[in-house]
Amino acid sequence: METPVVLELLAKTIGFITFFKTLISIIRWVWVHFLRPAKNLKEYGSWALVTGSTDGIGKALAFELASKGLHLILVGRNPARLSVTTKELHQRYLGSGLQVRSIVIDFSTDPSEVICSRIQEGIDGLDVGILINNAGMTNTWPRFFHEADSIMDDIVRVNLEGMCRVTRVVLPVMLKKKRGAIINIGSGSADTLPSFPLYSVYSATKAYIHQFSRNLHVEYKQHGIDVQCLIPGFVKTKMLPIRFSSFFLPTPEVYSRACLRWIGYEPVCYPYWRHSLQRTLAQAMPKEFLDWAALQLVLLLRERESSKSQKKKPSREFQLSHLLMGLN
Template identity: 50%
Template sequence: MELDDLMIAAAAALGFISLCKNLLAFARWLHAALVRKPKNLRDYGLWAVVTGPTDGIGKALAFELASKGLNLVLVGRNPDKLEATSSELRERYGAAVEVKTVTADFAKLSGEEIAAAMAGATEGLDVGLLVNNAGVAYPYPRYFHEVDRELMESVLRVNLNAVVWVTKGVIDGMLKKKRGAILNIGSGSSVYVSSYPLQTLYASTKAFMAMFSRSIGLEYKEQGIDVQCQVPLFIATKMTMLRRRPLLVPSAEMFSRASVRWIGYELQCNPYWLHAVQGFVIRSLDAITIRYGSRYLKWMRKDGLEHDRLL
């Protein structure tokens, strides 16, 4: 009996510790989401570099950062779209915000060319924030063998290669002044589910980004550089082709407002609070999520193939 009582007491103690740990994590999340003050991003520097700033999250973040008084270096592959975004920013904020543009096609440039372009574009600027937002996804779900060579190269070069080399081109300036922040826009597909079939390459590149962010975040914390990977779920953008549903699928603007509040804190986070709740449920029901998610992705694949056939 004494051994049985001891085992029961040990199990109860472990359960209590686990409960307290989860309650503490929940309390910390509530404080961060609802109470904690955002950092003054100008304390990092007067300029922010944003990749992929002409659509979706990148464009929304560019406008949100401009509203905080940051000057912008916009990096994208389409000069016409870059100029259009720059004009919109100047029209809204006037002389209060300076805007520079850099035309760079990450899918075609080598790593060293990307780093050199970034170093040249930011030379002499007080760059305090880098936002690695540029990304490529499948036009619609598909099996790995169906991914053609051009799409595969684009996903790997933009989602992997560019993140590494853009960071390489900017981080030296942050190290010299011992302050700065790097925000990498990842994906919930890399943290909330154990697998993501029919989007294999995309999810895998985002998993790399999450690990890359956590690792360099620890490397450079003592150097005054805060690194963070944000892992949102679905957002209504051209890439996802989803319509806005405020409770489940926020607009890029809604996400960007939440995003800037978290910059400079945790190594990894989901800044939009309803996404964080969804993520908890999805992770808890992993097997069910994958089963029904796969069915939905297969339906999307079928629809995409039919669309291609009609073109």
């Protein structure tokens, strides 16, 4: 066989394989995002524990879980807001027999022994089947690392230590019955983007959560426990300092409905299909360009927030990362 013919055959074979692999990837993407059936979450247990449950994604997830017939344990640092969320849940699901318990914890200040004891008391005697580690925080405005103050310690305590402490207490309950699901909320800042400048500690804690989830998935899958990291991109909450909508910006309710369809499947995933598409587009761009674009964006926001702070000091509740990544 002549060389040109061999090369032509080889090129066609490679082209066919590439086309086939792409087609399979597209079919699988459509299947998991739109056609794959959700699991029956009550099979994990009758109770679900949600941290950071009084606003944003955490609150929306609590309502979605309640709609599936699960009782709730809400964890938050503000007793008044926990009470309001509990009242709203009972009003929404009046007559359903929904039970709601609250646990007041401030992951940024409470000692680890207090966190563990309150969680232990709150779940004592309950069939906890789902744990959602949603509580998280970041710096209130873009800062270079050398400018970081006590907020850096708070970010590590809330995003890492709090998540690990709660997981450590709930896990034995699931091990005893050999079933359960642990859901950790990650961030596109630690996956979609190659870097997230001026939010270095925050994005690093989210990268920790991604790897932590992968490791626990391997450790406990054999014991009937599903561990996942759900990665959100933009999610529009009432705390967003913007008024416009966009293709990549779902409400917490829309995003949470997508999340529930993924529980029990892949260990790390983008449950909302538009965020998955956003990640694919980002991966097709040069990393150097994304680094440059991210830096220009946060510098612009830093300048804007600096000018605002001269008029009004930002409150602790304002999270600029809602604009960037839509996380709690």
